[in-house]
Amino acid sequence: MSSNEARRSRLIPCVCIDLVFNGWDTIKAIDAVAAAGISAIEFWGWRGRDIDALAERARHHHLQIAAMSLDPAIRLLDGDAVAQFLESISESLTVARQIGCRRLVVHVQPVPMGSGPRRFPDPAQDSVLRTQRRNIAAALKKAAPLAEASGVVLMLEPLNTLVDHRGYCLSCSGDGAEVLREVDSTAVKLLFDVYHMQISEGNLINSITANADLLAHLHIADVPGRHEPGTGEINFLNVLTAARSAGYDGCVGMELIPTGDPLAAIRSTARMIELANGGSAESARS
Numbered sequence: 001m002s003s004n005e006a007r008r009s010r011l012i013p014c015v016c017i018d019l020v021f022n023g024w025d026t027i028k029a030i031d032a033v034a035a036a037g038i039s040a041i042e043f044w045g046w047r048g049r050d051i052d053a054l055a056e057r058a059r060h061h062h063l064q065i066a067a068m069s070l071d072p073a074i075r076l077l078d079g080d081a082v083a084q085f086l087e088s089i090s091e092s093l094t095v096a097r098q099i100g101c102r103r104l105v106v107h108v109q110p111v112p113m114g115s116g117p118r119r120f121p122d123p124a125q126d127s128v129l130r131t132q133r134r135n136i137a138a139a140l141k142k143a144a145p146l147a148e149a150s151g152v153v154l155m156l157e158p159l160n161t162l163v164d165h166r167g168y169c170l171s172c173s174g175d176g177a178e179v180l181r182e183v184d185s186t187a188v189k190l191l192f193d194v195y196h197m198q199i200s201e202g203n204l205i206n207s208i209t210a211n212a213d214l215l216a217h218l219h220i221a222d223v224p225g226r227h228e229p230g231t232g233e234i235n236f237l238n239v240l241t242a243a244r245s246a247g248y249d250g251c252v253g254m255e256l257i258p259t260g261d262p263l264a265a266i267r268s269t270a271r272m273i274e275l276a277n278g279g280s281a282e283s284a285r286s
């Protein structure tokens, strides 16, 4: 690695324990991440789980808790639930501070499940979508100072509607970016989920590069199937190298369903991320 290379940004492999280790005991999942030599974890909702035991186990292994989800998600589309949203934000920020988590994933409505039509902006629906996005931006603007005071970044995550989240109102990275430019806060950024955006819009490298200033986190899984990189159609090495070249310096969260042994899936994915960092396959194995 040249000294020039060493000064460049660095991608940090991270594992979403809830999806990768679906059905596992949380503590055993955290132990498995540490055994794979990976230094960051993330998870979904915090409510109803033993958050202190989770944090204690992460500390034991010196693992960073990179992100968790706002819990509960509140429907922000109609502009009538801002008080509930701020309550959910402050409650989740308290938990984030308690466990040393610096990022909260924010969905703008309870996440619907199931396949459905694409939801590209449609002229007939244009004014409805504009109003919804204005309402989302207004709610996030009110939440921004709370996040800032806690040293936590709120991350807006667009999701695909075609395969997984029928009818979710933010399905493209550009929609998310438009809302975030309106919010205009360093405490409210974009979570670019490469799996979701490949299904929604493709054009991954252009979209990541165009919004590099807004990126706070990446999620990865291949398409189709949401499995580990190498099982589908995405060239992750090129996508991640481009993200890094565009200045992205942060976690790459494996939010994926392993085709087989989860440990093998996270190890091979971590090696690919190391290659995108400019390491050799050999050094990535050590």
Ligand SMILES: [Mn+2]
Binding pocket: 157, 193, 219, 255
């Ligand atoms: Mn995601």
